Amino acid sequence: MENNKFLKSSNKEELKCEICLNTSKTSKVINYEGKNICMECYYSIKYPRDPQKMKKEIEEILKNTKKKNRYHCIVALSGGKDSTVALYLLIKEFKVNPLCVTVDNKYISDEAIENCRNITRYLNIDWMVLNRDFTELFKDTISRGESPCRRCSERIMREIWKIARMLNIDVIVTGHELPFGTSSLKRLEGGITVVRLLAGYKLTDEERRKILKELPWKDSKLGGYTTNCLVLAPAIREFYKKYDYSFEFRRICAMVRYGLIDRDKALQLLKCPEVPDEIYEELKRRGLDIKH
Numbered sequence: 001m002e003n004n005k006f007l008k009s010s011n012k013e014e015l016k017c018e019i020c021l022n023t024s025k026t027s028k029v030i031n032y033e034g035k036n037i038c039m040e041c042y043y044s045i046k047y048p049r050d051p052q053k054m055k056k057e058i059e060e061i062l063k064n065t066k067k068k069n070r071y072h073c074i075v076a077l078s079g080g081k082d083s084t085v086a087l088y089l090l091i092k093e094f095k096v097n098p099l100c101v102t103v104d105n106k107y108i109s110d111e112a113i114e115n116c117r118n119i120t121r122y123l124n125i126d127w128m129v130l131n132r133d134f135t136e137l138f139k140d141t142i143s144r145g146e147s148p149c150r151r152c153s154e155r156i157m158r159e160i161w162k163i164a165r166m167l168n169i170d171v172i173v174t175g176h177e178l179p180f181g182t183s184s185l186k187r188l189e190g191g192i193t194v195v196r197l198l199a200g201y202k203l204t205d206e207e208r209r210k211i212l213k214e215l216p217w218k219d220s221k222l223g224g225y226t227t228n229c230l231v232l233a234p235a236i237r238e239f240y241k242k243y244d245y246s247f248e249f250r251r252i253c254a255m256v257r258y259g260l261i262d263r264d265k266a267l268q269l270l271k272c273p274e275v276p277d278e279i280y281e282e283l284k285r286r287g288l289d290i291k292h
């Protein structure tokens with residue numbers, strides 16, 4: 001299972017995008033200024049993302065929210081590397097007082113919860129945990145061979161949105177690194193705006209690791225591209241069994257397109273992840289029995 005069907009070249013006609021990992025099997029590949037590129041990459045050239053401009057948007061919205069409330073924003077903190085780095089940059093560069101909210105869906109690693117506790121204590125920030133149980137959501141999606149990620153993150157966002165409403169906070173900061181189209185902001189119902197802080201930075205993996213080293217943050221060995229979720233790697237394995245590729249393909253392509261990771265790293269990430277038996281045992285102990 002080294003390669004997936006997206007990446008295998010089975011016929012000579014197949015064209016490969018020279019920027020990301022798409023081929024004519026996974027996207028339309030066109031010739032643009034002498035280069036073969038996919039449609040997604042073409043649009044990224046035509047409508048470029050400007051981190052500087054996105055950072056401006058973020059500054060603007062945080063400036064306005066500062067006047068209103070004891071907490072200037074909520075940070076959706078998962079204890080993984082991205083949301084931790086986002087929290088750190090938010091405090092260091094924007095001088096705001098956030099409330100950190102963690103939605104514990106019952107399948108966050110112990111290390112990630114520990115990270116949330118240690119980092120908020122270290123930075124002297126208030127932290128709230130919402131205990132929820134996403135077992136049914138995971139059972140449902142994984143048994144059908146689907147990615148659980150989209151539904152899981154939508155539900156997490158809904159929970160955090162409710163807290164924002166309750167406390168009259170109108171900005172929610174997340175650790176996503178890819179923006180919404182060409183903006184780092186998305187307006188939700190009720191006058192609440194989601195800010196994808198890292199979209200304004202374009203940090204490499206090394207730069208992020210450097211920030212994490214300054215913090216009381218510990219990595220957890222979970223497989224896949226995650227530092228907090230116990231479900232991701234087993235879910236990718238189940239998906240592989242059915243489709244022979246990773247459901248992270250498009251997201252990882254986008255990361256290559258925007259220069260957040262190089263192709264070699266991307267190919268590593270797209271392999272079927274190894275999952276230690278202990279992870280399956282831990283999932284079972286928490287209520288999710290994935291046969292493997």
Ligand SMILES: [Zn+2]
Pocket residue numbers: 017018019020021022037038039040041042257
């Ligand atoms: Zn491409």
